Amino acid sequence: MTDHTPTETGTVCPLCGVGCRLRPGSDESRARGVAAPPNPNGRLCESGVGAFEVADERLTEPVVREGGGRRVVSWETAYDRVVEQFEAVVDAHGPDALAFLGAPHCTNEENYLLQKLARTLGTNNVDNRARHCHSATARALSERLGYPATTNSLEGLSEADVILVAGANPAERQPVAFNSFVRPAVNGGTTLIHVDPVGNQTTQLADMHLAPRPDTDAHVFDLLSASILERGGIDGTFVDSRTHGYGEFAAALRGFDQERAAAVADVDSERIRHVGDVVANADCVAAMVGTGVEGTNGRANASEALLNLLLLTGNIGRRGAGLYVLRGLVNEQGATDVGCVPDWLPGHQSVTDDDARARIAAEWGVEPPSTPGADAFELLSSFGEGVRGALVVGENPAISKRDREWVRQRLDALDVLVVLDLTPSATTRHADVVLPAAAGVEKAGTVTNLERRVQRLRPGSRPPGAAQSDAATLAAIGQRFFEAEDENYFEYASIGEVFDELTRVAPTHERLSFDEIGDEGRQWPSNDGVLYRESFATVDGLAAFGTPQPIGESSRTDGLELVTGGRTSEFYGNTQPDDRLLRIHPDDASERGIEPGDTVLVSTDSSAVETNATLDADVRRGSVYLHAAVADPILREDSSSVTVKPAAARMRTDG
Numbered sequence: 001m002t003d004h005t006p007t008e009t010g011t012v013c014p015l016c017g018v019g020c021r022l023r024p025g026s027d028e029s030r031a032r033g034v035a036a037p038p039n040p041n042g043r044l045c046e047s048g049v050g051a052f053e054v055a056d057e058r059l060t061e062p063v064v065r066e067g068g069g070r071r072v073v074s075w076e077t078a079y080d081r082v083v084e085q086f087e088a089v090v091d092a093h094g095p096d097a098l099a100f101l102g103a104p105h106c107t108n109e110e111n112y113l114l115q116k117l118a119r120t121l122g123t124n125n126v127d128n129r130a131r132h133c134h135s136a137t138a139r140a141l142s143e144r145l146g147y148p149a150t151t152n153s154l155e156g157l158s159e160a161d162v163i164l165v166a167g168a169n170p171a172e173r174q175p176v177a178f179n180s181f182v183r184p185a186v187n188g189g190t191t192l193i194h195v196d197p198v199g200n201q202t203t204q205l206a207d208m209h210l211a212p213r214p215d216t217d218a219h220v221f222d223l224l225s226a227s228i229l230e231r232g233g234i235d236g237t238f239v240d241s242r243t244h245g246y247g248e249f250a251a252a253l254r255g256f257d258q259e260r261a262a263a264v265a266d267v268d269s270e271r272i273r274h275v276g277d278v279v280a281n282a283d284c285v286a287a288m289v290g291t292g293v294e295g296t297n298g299r300a301n302a303s304e305a306l307l308n309l310l311l312l313t314g315n316i317g318r319r320g321a322g323l324y325v326l327r328g329l330v331n332e333q334g335a336t337d338v339g340c341v342p343d344w345l346p347g348h349q350s351v352t353d354d355d356a357r358a359r360i361a362a363e364w365g366v367e368p369p370s371t372p373g374a375d376a377f378e379l380l381s382s383f384g385e386g387v388r389g390a391l392v393v394g395e396n397p398a399i400s401k402r403d404r405e406w407v408r409q410r411l412d413a414l415d416v417l418v419v420l421d422l423t424p425s426a427t428t429r430h431a432d433v434v435l436p437a438a439a440g441v442e443k444a445g446t447v448t449n450l451e452r453r454v455q456r457l458r459p460g461s462r463p464p465g466a467a468q469s470d471a472a473t474l475a476a477i478g479q480r481f482f483e484a485e486d487e488n489y490f491e492y493a494s495i496g497e498v499f500d501e502l503t504r505v506a507p508t509h510e511r512l513s514f515d516e517i518g519d520e521g522r523q524w525p526s527n528d529g530v531l532y533r534e535s536f537a538t539v540d541g542l543a544a545f546g547t548p549q550p551i552g553e554s555s556r557t558d559g560l561e562l563v564t565g566g567r568t569s570e571f572y573g574n575t576q577p578d579d580r581l582l583r584i585h586p587d588d589a590s591e592r593g594i595e596p597g598d599t600v601l602v603s604t605d606s607s608a609v610e611t612n613a614t615l616d617a618d619v620r621r622g623s624v625y626l627h628a629a630v631a632d633p634i635l636r637e638d639s640s641s642v643t644v645k646p647a648a649a650r651m652r653t654d655g
Contacts, residue, residue, distance in 0.1 A: 014440025017327030019449030032280030060465025085267020107445030124373030153529030160318030167292020199618025233280025235314030284320030334448030342373030347506025384413020
């Protein structure tokens with residue numbers, strides 16, 4: 001496969017899910033924005049300006065492990081080693097002894113080729129971590145509407161009367177989208193409602209801020225639905241013609257203990273009723289959600305409750321309304337769209353769907369397995385036991401949110417580990433074969449942003465040494481596996497041929513073609529921007545109502561509930577948080593003898609981190625905020641309740 005040569009026509013920022021278009025500036029290490037639908041004013045955020053600053057320490061040659069050391073080899077030798085060792089695993093243990101891990105930093109074509117390689121070898125053991133970032137939201141969207149994707153275009157926000165942002169801080173995390181679409185809408189009269197236990201930059205623009213206890217967003221949305229139902233604010237025509245299950249949902253809401261739910265969420269009932277009136281009186285309501293609505297371990301059902309609210313008020317299937325998933329990484333949406341998951345084929349078709357597998361078999365010449373594979377967490381747990389060989393592309397499982405020593409043991413227990421990456425990492429240290437990859441600004445292909453917009457990447461520079469795109473590497477490995485076949489399933493003349501094959505097997509992409517995407521990109525399934533105008537992508541064409549979230553017990557302990565912010569992009573080695581401070585309410589700080597700037601210990605029974613405190617009244621009482629990168633040891637314990645005390649107090653105790 002040939003990659004396109006470097007071009008000056010611009011590419012897509014490889015960092016976040018907004019998908020801003022950019023090109024090298026006069027100083028080639030700095031980018032300048034190019035006006036496109038995701039960044040219509042040609043704006044870039046601070047991170048985007050540095051998009052061409054790829055990590056200094058790069059992998060440049062294929063390397064294989066031999067004995068106790070490693071040696072540089074040719075690509076041909078590396079390919080042979082991969083195929084030989086993977087075939088040995090399949091011969092001894094079967095295809096399900098293999099695991100394939102992709103990444104949201106990889107292009108659509110790269111994730112597509114990875115899942116195709118897995119499935120043509122006979123396993124659905126393929127996954128990527130993007131699927132776990134918004135798992136509850138994606139599941140609710142998929143099961144109840146049809147696709148695990150944002151329902152509308154960013155530019156449609158200009159027509160919203162109300163924008164409800166929950167569990168997210170787009171003013172900081174997606175600043176170009178926020179300043180290009182949300183801020184102008186608010187300045188033009190749109191009401192912004194922010195639901196988050198911690199006030200932040202998004203709150204500063206909001207007309208209303210609801211600060212429920214962490215993991216109780218579902219109660220807030222159920223309370224809003226109950227309030228709207230009481231006031232007769234439902235869209236009866238929409239509910240009758242486009243949904244089912246309303247009767248059961250309404251009956252459950254009428255028996256819903258609103259007083260208790262408000263107490264558990266710790267929100268003011270009058271304020272809830274006021275917000276409910278605003279939502280009920282609006283013609284168009286758009287909701288934007290981040291990972292904060294997922295709750296601890298994805299247990300909270302906030303996304304389900306929010307969908308109920310949108311269906312109740314008829315705010316799905318038209319401009320200025322809908323649900324926006326604020327994807328954090330460049331190709332989170334695309335990695336799932338192209339089937340780099342264990343239970344869905346390209347185009348969000350179930351692996352158990354006979355017709356879908358037949359459609360793909362007609363194109364590939366091989367039918368995918370019909371049994372869902374294991375997900376990334378299950379696969380990692382099986383390394384060295386059920387799983388004996390792994391191919392990891394653009395990912396670093398050695399730093400996954402698990403005990404690090406346990407992960408190292410799992411990686412070393414594999415018979416063979418092959419890693420494709422930009423730089424040396426904690427995972428490449430364990431690999432038997434390491435293959436050097438091109439960065440996003442160095443390769444061709446496509447990525448899909450948070451509004452389902454498929455956009456073209458065009459290389460602005462060449463990768464160093466012998467490094468090449470993951471697509472070229474995966475196609476070459478696939479050719480080696482099937483070189484004895486009459487038809488080679490991985491023979492592509494260009495990256496465009498890979499994308500166009502995707503359009504033939506994925507119904508969501510069938511109206512697209514690589515050559516017609518252009519610089520502005522195209523949204524799937526069409527360029528209209530609005531999903532579900534006439535019907536939902538469900539069996540009966542209707543959207544289903546869910547049930548209210550069960551109300552737990554209200555409790556207050558001596559501990560504080562930890563709220564974490566999104567991780568900065570780990571791409572290009574950018575792992576340092578912008579803000580390492582612990583944000584704590586002044587009253588909570590006073591109770592613990594904490595002064596501004598104090599060094600504090602944030603701990604659970606089994607882990608702790610040390611940082612400095614800042615007092616912030618925008619953090620609700622009983623909660624503290626810490627960036628996820630700083631809180632990482634605590635997050636590995638899946639803990640949400642922490643103790644905070646001055647580090648000096650610990651020293652006195654230890655002494």
